[in-house]
Amino acid sequence: MIKDITIGQFFPGESPIHRMDPRMKLILTVAYIVMLFIANNAASLLVGVIFLLIVYPVSGISGKMVLRSVKPILPIIAITAVLNMFFIDGEVLFQLWKIRITDKGVITAVMMCARIVCLIAGTSLMTYTTSPIALTDAIERLFSPLKKIKLPVHEVAMMMTIALRFIPTLIEETDKIMSAQKARGADIESGNLVQRIRALVPILIPLFVSAFRRAEELALAMECRCYHGGEGRTRMRQLHLGKLDVVAACVTAVCLAAAILANVHIQVFVLR
Amino acid sequence: MAESILRTENLTYKYSTGTVFEKAAIQDINLEIEKGQFLGIIGHTGSGKSTLIQHFNGLLKPSSGKVYVDGEDMWANPKAIRKFRFKVGLVFQYPEYQLFEETVYKDVAFGPGNMGLSEGEVRERVHHALKLVGLPESIQEKSPFELSGGQKRRVAIAGVLAMEPEVLILDEPTAGLDPHGRDMILDLIRDYHAQRKNTVLLVSHSMEDIAKYAPKVLVMSKAGIFAYDDVKNIFDRASELERLGLSVPQVTKICRKLSELGYPVPPDIYTVEQARDCLLDLLGKGAAR
Numbered sequence: 001m002i003k004d005i006t007i008g009q010f011f012p013g014e015s016p017i018h019r020m021d022p023r024m025k026l027i028l029t030v031a032y033i034v035m036l037f038i039a040n041n042a043a044s045l046l047v048g049v050i051f052l053l054i055v056y057p058v059s060g061i062s063g064k065m066v067l068r069s070v071k072p073i074l075p076i077i078a079i080t081a082v083l084n085m086f087f088i089d090g091e092v093l094f095q096l097w098k099i100r101i102t103d104k105g106v107i108t109a110v111m112m113c114a115r116i117v118c119l120i121a122g123t124s125l126m127t128y129t130t131s132p133i134a135l136t137d138a139i140e141r142l143f144s145p146l147k148k149i150k151l152p153v154h155e156v157a158m159m160m161t162i163a164l165r166f167i168p169t170l171i172e173e174t175d176k177i178m179s180a181q182k183a184r185g186a187d188i189e190s191g192n193l194v195q196r197i198r199a200l201v202p203i204l205i206p207l208f209v210s211a212f213r214r215a216e217e218l219a220l221a222m223e224c225r226c227y228h229g230g231e232g233r234t235r236m237r238q239l240h241l242g243k244l245d246v247v248a249a250c251v252t253a254v255c256l257a258a259a260i261l262a263n264v265h266i267q268v269f270v271l272r
Numbered sequence: 273m274a275e276s277i278l279r280t281e282n283l284t285y286k287y288s289t290g291t292v293f294e295k296a297a298i299q300d301i302n303l304e305i306e307k308g309q310f311l312g313i314i315g316h317t318g319s320g321k322s323t324l325i326q327h328f329n330g331l332l333k334p335s336s337g338k339v340y341v342d343g344e345d346m347w348a349n350p351k352a353i354r355k356f357r358f359k360v361g362l363v364f365q366y367p368e369y370q371l372f373e374e375t376v377y378k379d380v381a382f383g384p385g386n387m388g389l390s391e392g393e394v395r396e397r398v399h400h401a402l403k404l405v406g407l408p409e410s411i412q413e414k415s416p417f418e419l420s421g422g423q424k425r426r427v428a429i430a431g432v433l434a435m436e437p438e439v440l441i442l443d444e445p446t447a448g449l450d451p452h453g454r455d456m457i458l459d460l461i462r463d464y465h466a467q468r469k470n471t472v473l474l475v476s477h478s479m480e481d482i483a484k485y486a487p488k489v490l491v492m493s494k495a496g497i498f499a500y501d502d503v504k505n506i507f508d509r510a511s512e513l514e515r516l517g518l519s520v521p522q523v524t525k526i527c528r529k530l531s532e533l534g535y536p537v538p539p540d541i542y543t544v545e546q547a548r549d550c551l552l553d554l555l556g557k558g559a560a561r
């Protein structure tokens with residue numbers, strides 16, 4: 001059933017990572033991404049892997065979820081690996097006609113793949129442990145200085161929140177409309193491409209109609225409750241930086257420092 | 273006993289199988305519905321009524337158990353499931369949200385069109401269905417989106433009636449309508465049933481409507497069948513129904529109170545008409561104290 005698709009991929013929990021301030025999680029995720037990109041040899045990449053090996057068990061998110069998040073980008077990883085393996089010069093390990101595989105190529109391919117996997121696993125951990133609402137809240141706070149230069153930060157964050165809120169509703173609605181049209185004999189599952197696209201019309205039109213109706217109703221309801229934008233609004237959920245956040249920041253800082261040191265001093269399998 | 277048109281065998285359906293949210297919405301349902309029956313289905317919110325009826329035209333596939341339509345196992349050949357969709361017509365709750373065509377005519381024609389009927393046949397069925405639901409010819413070329421809520425509802429019901437299904441199932445067809453609109457829709461369903469002698473299943477939260485229209489009632493509770501009997505036997509069990517969060521019609525309550533007070537009022541009065549006749553009778557006899 002279409003409803004079983006998970007979007008946002010948030011897994012509620014009570015782990016220290018879940019309880020962290022979303023702003024800190026966001027900042028540390030960015031720091032981790034930076035760390036992965038400055039890592040230029042095997043030792044510093046290893047630090048990135050170790051970081052994940054620490055935080056995933058702490059978060060209580062199972063390793064299976066890492067596989068699930070990596071699955072959609074497997075083709076990208078494969079292409080990266082192939083390109084690196086065949087097109088980097090070095091000592092030839094294996095040659096077949098014009099195709100050569102070099103030692104450097106293999107090393108680079110492995111390391112690039114490791115980097116991409118870490119990148120995905122690291123960023124997914126944030127979405128796995130942070131509710132979408134908390135995330136938009138954090139984004140709004142972090143970007144609020146931009147209000148000074150007249151960027152509508154609050155409005156954008158509000159739109160994101162509302163969109164996220166309505167994804168499950170719309171999925172449910174799609175499910176219902178699909179059932180209703182199937183009950184009238186609509187054939188959604190078979191036929192050629194043109195027929196299949198045409199078969200979507202009876203589903204999409206009622207869906208759009210109801211989405212617009214909902215949007216209108218929501219706007220009206222918000223106005224009735226005196227919503228007038230972000231100015232002077234207080235929040236129900238206050239964000240606090242706590243001990244946990246300090247600890248997490250320290251751990252990340254140590255890893256970042258280790259990665260930089262490894263970059264400079266332990267030059268094993270240097271990339272490029 | 274007449275031949276059965278719908279039959280289930282240990283029918284169980286679970287939502288969200290394989291996740292932590294797994295939950296049986298209906299469990300071990302064994303049910304046989306006779307041809308030509310007008311069956312009312314009642315049950316508290318979440319008892320599994322909507323889930324059950326969606327099995328009768330193959331929108332939901334049983335987690336376990338079987339569904340037979342006219343003696344035929346529905347899921348014997350999953351590819352042929354559309355056949356059953358035409359045989360068993362299902363009108364969803366708030367069906368007006370499924371309207372999508374530019375004109376009322378085209379929308380009602382969607383179902384018959386999918387059946388692969390000739391254009392002439394489709395035209396005839398659409399005209400007939402719109403007449404059944406009491407909508408004027410002039411409405412046919414209007415956009416369904418510019419009608420009133422009640423009119424939209426009738427167009428949506430016509431869309432299923434036009435398929436002329438052997439079994440017609442309606443999931444709370446009167447939710448959110450005014451009393452006049454409600455009576456109109458239920459009357460048209462009754463007339464349709466009387467004319468065609470086909471099977472009708474009506475899900476409703478209104479005991480009054482059930483009492484007035486359905487000679488036989490299925491009571492669902494907690495994913496199972498609580499009772500399946502004639503309307504009289506069902507409403508005799510008032511206290512049990514109340515424990516399920518259901519009730520008996522208001523007028524039945526009044527009559528039972530009267531009979532407790534010593535008036536010779538029979539306890540099996542379920543509709544206002546019955547009560548009126550009975551009370552007039554009583555007054556005429558001058559039996560009032």
Ligand SMILES: Nc1ncnc2c1ncn2[C@@H]1O[C@H](COP(=O)(O)OP(=O)(O)OP(=O)(O)O)[C@@H](O)[C@H]1O
Binds near residue numbers: 003287297320321
């Ligand atoms: N799409 C769904 N996903 C998960 N659970 C569902 C879904 N639809 C229904 N359920 C659950 O299945 C159970 C039965 O629901 P169902 O809709 O059949 O009840 P109902 O008797 O029709 O109730 P109502 O009178 O409110 O319409 C409920 O507990 C409900 O929470």
Ligand SMILES: [Mg+2]
Binds near residue numbers: 321323
């Ligand atoms: Mg229901």
